[in-house]
Amino acid sequence: MNINHPGFPSIEQQTSRYFTPTARTQANGEDDGMSFEQVFRQKSLAENQTQRLIFSKHAAGRLADRNIELTASQLERLNDGARKAQAKGIKDSLVIVDEYAFIVNVPNHTVVTAMDSTSADENVFTNINGAVIN
Secondary structure (H helix, E strand, O other): OOOOOOOOOOHHHHHHHHOOHHHHOOOOOOOOOOOHHHHHHHHHHHHHHHOOOEEOHHHHHHHHHOOOOOOHHHHHHHHHHHHHHHHOOOOEEEEEEOOEEEEEEOOOOEEEEEEEOOOOHHHOOOOOOEEEEO
């Protein structure tokens, strides 16, 4: 069936307009030849490496109650510990930085609670499946 209407472009016109080899090129005009899976993995890896931890309301309250102030170096080490836990497939991790202990929900990039060495009752931590000492 061949329908030609002057107000509507044909499928062939749309195909040539949107599905040309130039549509797959990068902004610099070069086709890098990467597959979708390679691009997706590279993007996911970059996002995971730059993902920063957030503190839950509970964790922020614990930091304030216990007068815990973290330095930039300690925060970076906490983030690094969470990245290491993620690389090992840990879901809920204990991350120890200096005299502070943090429970981190790794998939959500969230610090669930925080304590110092004087607040850890009997030094028992539950509901974790891994630990990182950083």
